[in-house]
Amino acid sequence: MNRPRRVVKLLPAALRARLAVLFAAAVAVVIAAAVGLLALATDRQFDAAVDSALATRTSVLQQALGRGDVGVVRQDGLAELVDGSDDLVEASQDARSLDRESQPGTTGTVPQVSPGGRPSEAPFLPAADLAEARASGSASGSLEVRGQGRVRWQATAVAVPGEGSVLVVGTRMRELDEAEARLVLLFLAGAPLLVASLGLAGWLLAGAALRPVASLTRRAAQISPADVGQRLPQPPGADEVAVLARTLNRMLDRLEVAVLREREFVDDAAHELRTPIAVLRGELELALRLGERLPEEVAESLQAALGEAERLEHLAQDLLVLASSEHGGGHRAPVALAALARREAPRLGAAHPVVVEVSGPEVVVDGDERALSRLLTNLVANAEAAGASRVQVRTAASAPGSVELVVADDGRGFPPELAATATERFTRGDAARTRSGGGAGLGLAIVAAVVTDHGGRVSLGSDPHLGGAQVRVRLPGAPGSPA
Numbered sequence: 001m002n003r004p005r006r007v008v009k010l011l012p013a014a015l016r017a018r019l020a021v022l023f024a025a026a027v028a029v030v031i032a033a034a035v036g037l038l039a040l041a042t043d044r045q046f047d048a049a050v051d052s053a054l055a056t057r058t059s060v061l062q063q064a065l066g067r068g069d070v071g072v073v074r075q076d077g078l079a080e081l082v083d084g085s086d087d088l089v090e091a092s093q094d095a096r097s098l099d100r101e102s103q104p105g106t107t108g109t110v111p112q113v114s115p116g117g118r119p120s121e122a123p124f125l126p127a128a129d130l131a132e133a134r135a136s137g138s139a140s141g142s143l144e145v146r147g148q149g150r151v152r153w154q155a156t157a158v159a160v161p162g163e164g165s166v167l168v169v170g171t172r173m174r175e176l177d178e179a180e181a182r183l184v185l186l187f188l189a190g191a192p193l194l195v196a197s198l199g200l201a202g203w204l205l206a207g208a209a210l211r212p213v214a215s216l217t218r219r220a221a222q223i224s225p226a227d228v229g230q231r232l233p234q235p236p237g238a239d240e241v242a243v244l245a246r247t248l249n250r251m252l253d254r255l256e257v258a259v260l261r262e263r264e265f266v267d268d269a270a271h272e273l274r275t276p277i278a279v280l281r282g283e284l285e286l287a288l289r290l291g292e293r294l295p296e297e298v299a300e301s302l303q304a305a306l307g308e309a310e311r312l313e314h315l316a317q318d319l320l321v322l323a324s325s326e327h328g329g330g331h332r333a334p335v336a337l338a339a340l341a342r343r344e345a346p347r348l349g350a351a352h353p354v355v356v357e358v359s360g361p362e363v364v365v366d367g368d369e370r371a372l373s374r375l376l377t378n379l380v381a382n383a384e385a386a387g388a389s390r391v392q393v394r395t396a397a398s399a400p401g402s403v404e405l406v407v408a409d410d411g412r413g414f415p416p417e418l419a420a421t422a423t424e425r426f427t428r429g430d431a432a433r434t435r436s437g438g439g440a441g442l443g444l445a446i447v448a449a450v451v452t453d454h455g456g457r458v459s460l461g462s463d464p465h466l467g468g469a470q471v472r473v474r475l476p477g478a479p480g481s482p483a
Helices: 015-066 127-136 174-222 240-289 296-327 337-351 369-385 443-453
Strands: 079-082 088-091 138-145 149-158 165-172 333-336 355-359 364-367 390-397 402-409 457-462 469-476
Touching: 015 079, 015 138, 015 149, 015 165, 015 174, 127 138, 127 149, 127 165, 149 174, 174 240, 240 296, 333 337, 333 369, 337 355, 337 369, 337 390, 337 402, 364 369, 364 469, 369 390, 369 402, 369 443, 369 469, 443 457, 443 469
Parallel strands: 355 390
Antiparallel strands: 079 088, 079 165, 138 149, 149 165, 333 364, 390 402, 402 469, 457 469
C-alpha cells in the first residue's frame, strides 16, 4: 500500500513572509551570479593585462636574440629558450626553479632532476605546447605548478639558435589569483548581511503594500448581517488594491439588495399570512363547536387542520420576530439580565411544564428588553421540546466589558450532528424537537439573530451539571456595569 507523500511546505503561510523570503532568495541568486561574473571578468582582465606584458617582453627578447645575444634570456624574470629538439638552450633562474613533472630529454642522456621534481636541463613548458608554438608561430596559456600556483606563459617561434627554436616567457599568477580569491571571498562574506538587509527591506515593502489589504480584511470581518449597509474603505488611485476595494463594495451593494429583498419578502409574507391564518383558525374552531352534528372522521380531520393552522400561526409569528431581530434598531436601554430572568421565570414555568431556576450576579447590558425576553422564551421552549424538566438560567461577569447568560437544562441535549447548524433557520433535530412540539426550526435562529443584533456571540454545548444542553450567550456589558 502506497502511503501519500507528505508535502513539505518550504514557504511560510503568510503572504508577506513569502514575499520577503522569495525576494531574499532572488537577491541571493543575483549576488551569486554577480560574484561569478565578477570573478570571470576579473580573471580575464588579469590574463589580458599579463598577456600584454608578456608580448612586450617577448618583443624585447626577440630583438636581443636577433643581435645574437642569447644571454639576455637568463636575465629575464621567467623565460627560457628551447631548440628544435626540445633541449633547453638558456633559461632564467625562476624558470629553472619551477616545480613540474619531469619531461624526458631528447639527447639520450638521463637528465638531472631538480629538487622540485623537474629535470634541471629540461624546459618547464610541455612538449605539446612547444610543438603548437612551432606549428602556429605562437601559443599562450596557463600552467599549474605544484606549490607555486599558476603560471601564465607565451611561446613564440624564433630563428635563434636555429630553426625550430621557441622563446618562452612567463609570469607567476599566484598573487593575482590570491587577490582575486580574496575579492570573491569578501563579496561572499558580505552577501548574508546584504541578503538579510534586502530581505528585511522586502518585508517592510510588502507590509506597506499589503497594509490596505489588511485594512480591508479587518473592515470586512466587522460587517455583519445586522448591518449590511457598511462598506469597505476605498483607497485612492487606480492600483490593484483600489480596484479590489471597488469590486468588493459593488459586490456588497448587490448582497445588500438581495438581503433586503429577502427580509422584505419574509416580513411581507408573515404579515400577509397572519390574517388568513387567523380567519382559517376561527372557521375551524367554529366548525369544531358544531362537532356533535358532524361525523367522527370529519371532526378528527377538522381537529388536525386546526393543529396545523396553529402551527402556521406560530411560524408566521416567528418569521415576524426573526425579521424584526435582523432589522435591528429596537429600543435600547439598560437591561438587568438576572432581574429580567426572575420576572420571566414564573410565566415561563406556567407556559412550559419545567422548573425555571435563576442564579448569578446582576449584570447589565444595553439592549432591547422585549427581544431578550423572547430569547429566554425560545430557549426554555427548546429545553421543553428536548424533554427537560429543569432549566437553569445563570448570569456571570465574563471578560472585562462583557457578560454571560447561560441557559442549561437536563434534557437530551443537542445531537452531535446538529451542534454546528442548530442556530440556522429551519434546523430541527429528533422527533421531540419537531412537529410534536409545534416547532418550525426557528427558535434558535431567532436566538442567534437577537444575540447578533446585540453585538454578542452564542455557543452551544453540553452542561456538565445538568447533563443536557447548554446555550452560552456572551454580550457586551453596559458602561458602568459590574462587568
